[in-house]
Amino acid sequence: MKKMMISGVTALALLTGGIVGFGSVGSSVEAAQATTKFKDVPATHWASSAINSAVEQGYFKGYADGTFKxxxxxxxxxxxxxxxRLSDQPNATTQEQNNFTDIPEWAKSGVSIAIAKGFINPSxxxxxxxxxxxxxxxxxxxxxTQGLTVVDPEYKQAIxxxxxxxxxxxxxxxxxxxSAQKNAVAVALGTGLMSVANDKTFGVDRTTTRAEVAVLIARYAAVAKTKPADFQGLNELRxxxxxxxxxxxxxxxxxxxxPEKFSESYDYSKVxxxxxxxxxxxxxTVTNYADLKVKNWIIVNPYVKETERSIYYPVFVDEKDRLLRGAYYSFTEFDISIKNSMNQLQAGSLIHSPTINALTSPSTKAFSEYGPKHINDLLGPKGVFIVKNPVYWGHGLLHFDKSLNPGVxxxxxxxxxxxxVPN
Structure with a gap:
């Protein structure tokens, strides 16, 4: 990302930490040296490198008391x-007007430019x-993510x-x-632009800190230079x-x-x-206890290295979990309409498949932390469902060993x- 100059002493003061009397970015070396003096940003701080870079490029400056906050x-x-002020960001094809009535004078120009670059949609x-x-x-x-759609229209399709x-x-x-934020959050996660916290929440209502912004500036620049199709996580989400x-x-x-998998009399056009x-x-269904629909079906390969894992790995699988005979994990979200009554074992008999399996839900720590609906949340005494329309995630295995009849x-x-079937 190119280094940009800042115009307006007041704007800079508000934007970079409150130090007035400074009219331009100045030397990158001087800015980088300044970051080493921040009393509250030790080298071990999780965002120290990003903060150094953001200060060097003139996005931030420290406070008069020697802190970055x-x-x-x-x-x-x-x-x-x-x-x-992101100079590499192109202007949107369709320009909207800055019709906001609550923008302070020092920020009016910046907000107008952010609108022109497609980050903010006044409508x-x-x-x-x-x-x-x-x-x-x-x-x-x-x-x-709105900004990304201006860089590459394929991001608009991804959203x-x-x-x-x-x-x-x-x-x-x-x-x-x-729902108004779901798509943006999904694309932000799928590109690695943003991530969930230790408590597994994205934190849509949490405020954005100066340290986070420093990190996001660098991440956005990297994502904007990458095609959407190059992100496996985003490909999965799409x-x-x-x-x-x-x-x-x-x-x-x-x-x-x-067609060889079916009898000659079978109408293969239905496959x-x-x-x-x-x-x-x-x-x-095999049995007649309930009507059954599948909402989503997620596959996780537990054998690849961390950088190649499914974006859903952290949701369903614990680090220690491994399988035998090359099977992958299969997680299915079921939507069931019980006709009279049904217990857990009967749910498992609706479809005879080790892959699309409604008998159990994942028992991992990860699953409980992310909070998907578990079958145990819906069962009463003797394993009987206490709701007529249970929706929950089941746990199965996707096999490749042909001796185990792996077809789904x-x-x-x-x-x-x-x-x-695996070919």
Missing amino acids: PSSPVTKAEMASILG NYKGKLDAQGALQRGEMATWL SDVTNTVVPAKEYFTGKLA AVGLTGTNLNIIAPKYQKAG TGDFGKVRNQELV RLTLKDGTNYTV
């Missing part, structure tokens, strides 16, 4: 001004930005593709992730959003079964390898047959 919140006006607001309010992480995700995806953040599983599964990305050897055609549709087959009541 890395945990202090950043206001919307401050963040807009920072984003407006999402009602004339007021709440410019002096602290910027929350959910809104930060929205601003940054659309993840509308129905499973977001690997606790708020999604607990129903606390607002695939799940569009089809309900990440199978083709994590286990591409599983493909539509050929599909597109999971999207059976997602959220009523399936033919689901049939809809209209005759559509989803069958995939």
Whole structure:
């Protein structure tokens, strides 16, 4: 990212920590040296390198008392001004006007430029930005991902593709992730632009700190130079959003079964390898205790190195977990409509498959921390379901060993047959 000059003494004072009488960025060496003197940013601070870089490039400066205040919140006006100074960010094709009535004089130009660069969409607001309010992480995700759509239109398509995806953040599983922010949060996570905290939450309502902004500036620059298709995590989120599964990305050897897998009399035109055609549709069940739909189907390969893992690995799998005979983990979100009553064992008999298995939910620490619905939350005495329409995640295995009959087959009541096998 190029170093940019700052115009306006007052704007700089507010933006970089309150030191007035400073009209330009100055020497990068001087700025870098200044960061070593921050009493509250030791070399061991998690964002020390990013803070050094942000100060060197003139985005921030320390306070008069020798501190940086890395945990202090950043206001919307401050963040807009920072984003407006990203010289590598192109202007949006369609220009919107800065019609906000609550922007302080020092920030008006910066906010207008941030709007022109596509970070802020005034039509999402009602004339007021709440410019002096602290910027929350959910809104930060929205601003940054909107900026990406200007850099590469494929990011706009990605934001659309993840509308129905499973977001690997606790708020999604607990129903606390607002639909208005879901897509932005998904893309922010899928690109590595932002991440969940130790408590597994994205923290949409948490304020954004000066240290976080320093990190995000560098991350945004890197993501903006990368094609959406180059992020495996984003590819998974898009695939799940569009089809309900990440199978083709994590286990591409599983493909539509050929006609030789069926009898000559079978109508092969009804066979599909597109999971999207059976997602959220009523399936033919082995037993008649309930009607069954599959909302989502997530595959996790536990054998790859950490940098190549599924974005869903941390949600379902503990670090110590490994499988035998090369099987992958299979996690299925079921939507069941019980006809009279049904117990846990009977749920497991609805479909005879080691992969699409409604008998149990994951018992991992990770699963409990992220908070997806567990089958045990829905069972009463003697393992009988206490709700008529249970929706929960099941745990199965995706096999590759042909001696274990690894094919996965689901049939809809209209005759559509989803069958995939490892080739």
